[in-house]
Structures are given as structure tokens and as C-alpha cells.
Amino acid sequence: MKLQQLRYIVEVLNNNLNVSATAENLYTSQPGISKQVRMLEDELGIQVFGRSGKHLTHVTAAGKEVIELSKQILAKVESIKAIAKEHTLPDQGKLNIATTHTQARYALPNVISGFIQKYPKVSLHMHQGSPQQISEAASRGDADFAIATEALHLYSDLVMLPCYHWNRSVIVRKDHPLAQLKRLLTINDVATQPIVTYVFGFTGRSELDKAFAAQGLEPHIVFTATDADVIKTYVRLGLGVGVIASMAMDAELDTDLVAIDASHLFDASTTKIGFRKGAFLRSYMYEFIQRFAPHLTKEVVEQANLLRNQDDIDKLFVNVTLPVR
Amino acid sequence: MKLQQLRYIVEVLNNNLNVSATAENLYTSQPGISKQVRMLEDELGIQVFGRSGKHLTHVTAAGKEVIELSKQILAKVESIKAIAKEHTLPDQGKLNIATTHTQARYALPNVISGFIQKYPKVSLHMHQGSPQQISEAASRGDADFAIATEALHLYSDLVMLPCYHWNRSVIVRKDHPLAQLKRLLTINDVATQPIVTYVFGFTGRSELDKAFAAQGLEPHIVFTATDADVIKTYVRLGLGVGVIASMAMDAELDTDLVAIDASHLFDASTTKIGFRKGAFLRSYMYEFIQRFAPHLTKEVVEQANLLRNQDDIDKLFVNVTLPVR
DNA sequence: GCCGCTTACGCCATTCGTAAGGATC
DNA sequence: GATCCTTACGAATGGCGTAAGCGGC
Numbered sequence: 001m002k003l004q005q006l007r008y009i010v011e012v013l014n015n016n017l018n019v020s021a022t023a024e025n026l027y028t029s030q031p032g033i034s035k036q037v038r039m040l041e042d043e044l045g046i047q048v049f050g051r052s053g054k055h056l057t058h059v060t061a062a063g064k065e066v067i068e069l070s071k072q073i074l075a076k077v078e079s080i081k082a083i084a085k086e087h088t089l090p091d092q093g094k095l096n097i098a099t100t101h102t103q104a105r106y107a108l109p110n111v112i113s114g115f116i117q118k119y120p121k122v123s124l125h126m127h128q129g130s131p132q133q134i135s136e137a138a139s140r141g142d143a144d145f146a147i148a149t150e151a152l153h154l155y156s157d158l159v160m161l162p163c164y165h166w167n168r169s170v171i172v173r174k175d176h177p178l179a180q181l182k183r184l185l186t187i188n189d190v191a192t193q194p195i196v197t198y199v200f201g202f203t204g205r206s207e208l209d210k211a212f213a214a215q216g217l218e219p220h221i222v223f224t225a226t227d228a229d230v231i232k233t234y235v236r237l238g239l240g241v242g243v244i245a246s247m248a249m250d251a252e253l254d255t256d257l258v259a260i261d262a263s264h265l266f267d268a269s270t271t272k273i274g275f276r277k278g279a280f281l282r283s284y285m286y287e288f289i290q291r292f293a294p295h296l297t298k299e300v301v302e303q304a305n306l307l308r309n310q311d312d313i314d315k316l317f318v319n320v321t322l323p324v325r
Numbered sequence: 326m327k328l329q330q331l332r333y334i335v336e337v338l339n340n341n342l343n344v345s346a347t348a349e350n351l352y353t354s355q356p357g358i359s360k361q362v363r364m365l366e367d368e369l370g371i372q373v374f375g376r377s378g379k380h381l382t383h384v385t386a387a388g389k390e391v392i393e394l395s396k397q398i399l400a401k402v403e404s405i406k407a408i409a410k411e412h413t414l415p416d417q418g419k420l421n422i423a424t425t426h427t428q429a430r431y432a433l434p435n436v437i438s439g440f441i442q443k444y445p446k447v448s449l450h451m452h453q454g455s456p457q458q459i460s461e462a463a464s465r466g467d468a469d470f471a472i473a474t475e476a477l478h479l480y481s482d483l484v485m486l487p488c489y490h491w492n493r494s495v496i497v498r499k500d501h502p503l504a505q506l507k508r509l510l511t512i513n514d515v516a517t518q519p520i521v522t523y524v525f526g527f528t529g530r531s532e533l534d535k536a537f538a539a540q541g542l543e544p545h546i547v548f549t550a551t552d553a554d555v556i557k558t559y560v561r562l563g564l565g566v567g568v569i570a571s572m573a574m575d576a577e578l579d580t581d582l583v584a585i586d587a588s589h590l591f592d593a594s595t596t597k598i599g600f601r602k603g604a605f606l607r608s609y610m611y612e613f614i615q616r617f618a619p620h621l622t623k624e625v626v627e628q629a630n631l632l633r634n635q636d637d638i639d640k641l642f643v644n645v646t647l648p649v650r
Numbered sequence: 651g652c653c654g655c656t657t658a659c660g661c662c663a664t665t666c667g668t669a670a671g672g673a674t675c
Numbered sequence: 676g677a678t679c680c681t682t683a684c685g686a687a688t689g690g691c692g693t694a695a696g697c698g699g700c
Contacts, residue, residue, distance in 0.1 A: 001328065001402060001405070001406075002327070002328065002690095003326065003327065003328055004690090018654085019654075019655065020653085020654060020655080028691075028692085029691065029692050029693080030654080030655075031655085031656075031657080031658095031691085031692075031693085031694095032690075032691050032692070034654095034655060034656065034657095035656085035657090035690085035691090036690085036691095038656085044405070044406065044409035045409055045410075045413045046409045046412050046413060051655085052699075053655085053697095053698050053699050054654065054655040054656065054697075054698050054699070055653095055654070055655070055698085055699060055700085056654095056655080061412075062408060062409065062411075062412040065408045066405050066408060066409070069401050069404055069405050069408070069605075070405070072401055073398050073401045073402065076394050076397055076398045076401075077326060077398065079394055080326070080369070080391050080394050080395070081326075081369065083387060083390045083391060083394070084369035084370055084371045084387065084391070085370075086387075087371050087386070087387040088370045088371060280394075306633060307633070308631060308632070308633060329665090343679080344679075344680065345678085345679060345680080353666075353667085354666065354667050354668080355679085355680075356666085356667080356668085356669095356680085356681075356682080356683095357665075357666050357667070359679095359680060359681065359682095360665085360666090360681085360682090361665085363681085376680085377673095377674075378672090378673050378674055378680085379672075379673050379674070379679065379680040379681060380673080380674060380675085380678095380679065380680070381679090381680080651700100652699105652700090653698105653699085653700080654697100654698090654699085654700100655696105655697090655698085655699100656695105656696080656697080656698095657694105657695085657696070657697095658693105658694085658695075658696090659692105659693090659694085659695100660691105660692090660693090661690105661691090661692085661693105662689105662690090662691085662692100663688105663689085663690080663691095664687105664688085664689075664690090665686105665687085665688070665689085666685105666686090666687085666688090667684105667685090667686085667687100668683100668684090668685090668686105669682105669683085669684085670681105670682085670683080670684105671680105671681080671682070671683090672679105672680090672681080672682095673678100673679085673680080673681095674677100674678085674679080674680095675676100675677090675678080675679100
């Protein structure tokens with residue numbers, strides 16, 4: 001059994017059982033992979049992949065178990081490499097962050113500018129995508145961290161830690177009737193307007209739907225986008241009122257818009273950071289986490305990383321008051 | 326990085342940093358190991374082993390971490406092989422049990438005779454040794470199961486499950502004054518006699534010492550041995566009274582001795598079965614466990630195997646009443 | 651008929667064993 | 676001086692790439 005063989009079967013699965021595509025992604029030849037997969041199967045005496053003629057059609061029951069263990073082995077191999085780097089070049093390395101537009105644009109800039117100042121030799125990469133893509137990237141090991149508000153819980157091999165709570169604001173043009181509102185905003189004020197907000201599955205959208213549903217209201221959503229910048233653009237066009245994360249209002253750039261606090265109308269959402277369970281984290285990674293969420297010290301993160309169930313991890317934070325943005 | 330390289334560094338550590346001895350045990354050449362260790366160190370850019378001239382003197386800090394992860398990787402590799410076997414030859418394989426004389430001689434025979442009848446194709450090996458040796462064998466992967474009463478808790482990478490409680494008996498020759506005793510045995514009856522019992526660290530010896538210490542008594546221990554058969558021999562010689570596990574009295578063979586129940590004088594001891602955390606257990610292994618301890622069903626064992634802390638595992642059994650032997 | 655996996659073959663890298671060298675205790 | 680690790684070298688093995696074959700869709 002060779003580590004490459006394990007790598008190959010994992011990657012073949014990641015490439016939807018297409019060996020040719022796998023070969024391209026790994027910059028190697030297709031027959032090479034094919035042969036190694038076969039050799040592994042011969043050695044183990046079992047089929048990892050089911051075949052119809054010469055096509056791979058599915059993963060066998062035994063194959064699923066083997067691939068799962070292979071992933072864990074390869075993750076530990078990466079940990080060994082990381083340990084070695086940590087002992088030779090503690091301030092050098094890579095940091096891959098997978099996150100959504102909202103975080104990348106509004107929550108992370110301050111953290112990152114401070115971080116790269118302290119660690120100029122760490123090459124930092126941001127991968128933007130949907131919450132699902134983000135979780136998958138972290139789960140596969142393509143990203144060290146996943147930062148998002150939704151969908152992270154779907155991947156059980158991630159450790160997820162709460163970072164901060166955030167609330168929503170309703171944004172309107174200065175000439176909009178609601179801009180002159182003297183009293184507290186009500187859910188009806190919003191429900192009677194055409195709404196521009198996030199796509200489902202993004203940036204706490206589910207909390208928004210829940211608030212309307214709780215009142216038996218059917219919001220009139222005319223337009224959705226994955227990020228607040230696009231939403232603001234269409235609010236400026238007069239398409240409707242926007243509902244976005246409060247932190248997405250920029251006091252300097254958005255002077256033509258008025259933000260009305262709506263934290264009393266919608267439950268706060270929680271942004272989380274996730275990484276692979278049992279992963280070895282470089283010292284600069286611990287520091288990154290703590291810069292993003294000061295309560296997540298190295299000790300807390302290490303403790304959480306030893307727990308297997310997300311439920312147990314969540315218990316660590318029941319008495320912690322998170323910052324609100 | 327190759328799996329063999331990881332195997333080599335682990336084995337070199339197991340052989341007290343003696344590469345030549347390691348080579349012998351692995352049936353390979355010493356320079357081969359030496360070179361692979363070096364190549365791994367070169368690839369990682371760190372030293373795993375500290376050297377003084379050409380002798381390996383110690384494991385570096387980084388090396389400790391690397392070796393720990395290597396062990397975990399190799400354990401998972403074994404799991405993959407076990408999964409493969411389970412899918413091809415479910416009733417074939419090996420079962421290595423490391424245990425003490427007491428278990429092998431008095432607790433296991435019934436279980437094993439039933440087991441080999443159902444699984445004639447499983448080759449069963451018993452490794453006898455001290456509790457420490459047993460734990461180490463299981464921890465290293467040389468044994469699938471460790472069964473003992475003491476010392477298992479010293480190895481944190483083992484899952485330990487309670488199997489049964491057992492009590493002690495005082496044994497004397499038929500012509501001994503205590504053999505005629507009409508009342509309940511007291512701790513003083515025992516303390517005033519020369520005692521023959523187990524060596525420290527064996528078969529619940531610590532519980533025995535505790536009971537005397539609690540009464541401020543200093544037992545007069547004249548002879549110790551690791552097994553009850555030897556103890557009985559010296560009781561027969563008139564060396565003193567024996568204190569042994571009650572199950573170690575054989576009604577048919579030991580007719581020249583009298584056993585006096587002492588369960589009220591000493592706390593019961595608990596025999597446990599241990600295996601490596603996260604190990605994949607063959608179906609016949611689950612069955613073996615359950616034959617030995619009926620309350621340890623496959624489901625219970627699997628659940629325990631998912632927990633990281635022994636404390637959490639122990640909690641699974643607080644409401645379970647174990648059999649008493 | 652195209653796509654995609656398998657087989658065949660040759661080159662190159664790597665591993666392993668033997669033998670000799672050098673350092674430590 | 677004995678033990679033990681390192682270096683050197685040759686044989687065998689194995690991985691990988693190119694080219695051809697062949698079975699599905």
C-alpha cells in the first residue's frame with residue numbers, strides 16, 4: 001500500500017469517478033492512476049470502485065470505508081508536513097481562506113491587513129464562493145479555514161467555532177418614505193415594500209425568512225444577490241428596500257443611502273470559522289483566528305479540536321458573549 | 326514521504342533508538358533503515374532523532390510529534406487492511422490477545438473454546454505478560470486486545486471497557502486453624518498470618534494493600550508470585566495463607582485447600598478489556614468481546630470507540646451492573 | 651464515433667542488500 | 676576493541692509516460 005494510491009482513489013472520487021480528469025488535475029498520466037488504483041485493489045483483494053465494462057460507475061461499500069480512512073491518513077500526512085514547517089520556518093507558509101463575499105468585503109479586511117503586516121512571509125489566498133463551496137473546500141483540505149454564516153454545519157468533519165453575532169439593517173434611498181421614519185421600524189413596514197436581499201443559502205438569509213414566517217407574512221422579494229454591493233446597486237435604482245448585514249453599510253461610500261437598524265426585527269446571525277477536525281494548525285493560523293475572534297485563543301481552539309461532536313464544541317461557548325457587529 | 330519511512334521511525338523508537346536491532350526485527354538491512362530515516366528527515370527539513378556523532382541519542386521535540394502522527398497513520402493503514410479482509414474473508418483472520426496468567430488460566434478458557442468452535446478459521450494467539458507489557462503490546466498494535474485488572478489506564482491511546490468484578494478468597498491448608506473458622510473472617514485474621522499473594526502490579530494487588538493500609542495494618546507478606554498456581558503451591562508447603570482471586574480456586578483440583586470468602590474485606594476489582602482507540606474491529610472481534618462480557622455489544626463498543634476521553638467512556642457504564650465472578 | 655479505461659512497453663528513479671569506512675562508548 | 680551508524684556501489688524492483696487496444700454511451 002502506497003500513499004499515492006490512497007491519494008489517487010480519493011482524488012478519483014473527488015473528480016466524480018473520472019480518471020482522465022483526475023489525471024489532468026494531478027498533472028500525471030491517466031494510465032498511471034488507473035494502474036495504481038488496480039494495484040491497490042489487487043493488494044487489498046477488494047474493489048474500491050464498481051465498474052461497468054471499462055467505466056467506473058460507483059464506489060463500493062468497502063470502497064467508501066477505505067476512502068474515508070484514506071482521507072484521514074492523508075490529512076495526517078499533511079499535519080506532519082505542517083509540523084516540520086512549523087519547526088523550521090515558523091513565520092512562513094500558506095494560509096488559504098474560503099469565505100463569502102460578505103466576510104471578505106466587510107469583516108476580514110482589518111484582520112487581514114494587520115495579519116500580513118505581522119506575517120509578511122505567509123502567502124495568503126482567499127477563495128470566494130457559496131457557503132456550500134466553502135465548506136467543501138475546507139473539508140477537502142483545499143482551504144485551511146472556512147468562514148461563513150450558513151451551511152457550515154453540513155460537513156461533519158469540520159470543527160466550527162462561533163466568531164461574532166451580527167444584525168441586519170434595512171437600506172433605502174434618501175428620497176424613500178421610510179428614510180424619514182421617526183418611529184421604530186416594524187416588520188410590516190418592510191413586508192409592504194418590495195425587498196432586495198441575499199440569495200437563499202447566503203449570509204443569514206434563513207433568519208430573514210424565519211422572521212417573516214413567524215408573523216405569517218409573505219415578503220415581496222423582487223431581487224436577490226449574493227452580496228451587499230449588488231443589492232445596494234439595485235436599491236439605488238429604486239427596485240425596492242434592501243435588507244443587508246448592518247456591517248455592509250459604509251458610512252463614507254454609501255452617503256446616498258439611509259440605513260435603518262432592524263436588529264429588533266430579525267434574530268441575530270452568527271458567523272463561524274471552521275477547519276478540519278484534528279488538523280495541525282500552524283502558529284500563525286492560531287493567531288489569525290484570534291485576530292478575527294479575540295475569544296478564540298489557541299487554548300480554546302485546541303480544546304475544541306480535541307472534541308468529536310459539534311454539540312460538545314458548542315457547549316464550550318454557551319457562557320461566552322460574542323462580539324456584535 | 327513514504328509509509329515505510331514512517332514505519333521505520335516508529336520502529337526505531339520502539340527499539341530504543343537502536344537501528345541495528347530495528348533492522349533485525351524487521352528482517353531488513355540496517356543501512357536501508359538508516360538511509361530512509363535520513364531521507365525522511367531531509368524531505369521534512371527537520372531532525373526526528375538527535376545524534377551525537379553517529380549514535381542516535383534522543384527524539385527531538387518535532388520528532389515526537391511526527392512519530393505520534395505516524396503511529397496514527399499506520400494504525401489507519403492497518404484498519405484499511407482489516408476492512409478489506411472483512412469484506413472478503415469475514416470469518417478468517419488473526420486474533421491476538423495479550424493478558425495475564427489469571428485471565429488466561431481462569432477467565433478465558435470457556436470463552437475461547439466457544440469462540441474457536443464458531444470461528445475455526447481465526448488463528449488465535451495468546452500473549453502472556455505483566456499488565457504493563459500487555460498494555461504496551463496493545464498500544465503498539467502487537468495485540469488486538471489487552472485484558473487485565475491493573476495498569477491499563479496508563480496508556481491513553483487505549484479504549485478500556487469494564488468486563489466483570491471479582492473478589493478475593495483467603496486459601497489455607499485443611500490443617501490450618503483458619504480452616505475451622507466458624508465466624509466471619511476479619512482483616513485481623515489475615516494480618517496476623519504470613520501471607521502469600523500476587524506481586525505488586527498484578528491481579529488487583531493494589532486493592533489488597535489498600536485494605537490493610539485503611540486499617541493501619543502492615544501485612545506480613547512472605548512470598549509473592551504473578552499467578553495463583555504458584556501461590557497455591559507455596560500455601561501447600563505451609564509458607565502461609567494465600568490471598569487470591571476467588572475464581573482461581575478449582576473445586577476439583579484444589580480439594581486439599583480451603584477457600585474462605587474475603588469479599589467483605591477487600592474492595593472488588595474490575596477486569597477490563599482494552600484496544601487501540603479508533604481501531605477497526607473485525608466482526609469476530611466484536612463477538613469475542615461480547616462472549617467475554619455480554620453487556621459489551623457491538624453497539625456499545627462502537628460508541629465507546631468514538632469517544633476520546635476515558636472519562637467519557639467510563640460514564641457509559643455508571644448504570645451498568647457488571648457480572649461478579 | 652467519441653470518450654474513457656485498460657494493456658503493453660521502455661525509461662528512469664528508487665529501494666535494498668552487501669561491503670567498507672569512521673565515530674562513539 | 677566492540678558496537679553502531681554512515682557512505683558507497685551494484686542489482687532488482689517499481690513507478691511513470693507514451694502508444695496502442697477495446698469496450699460503453
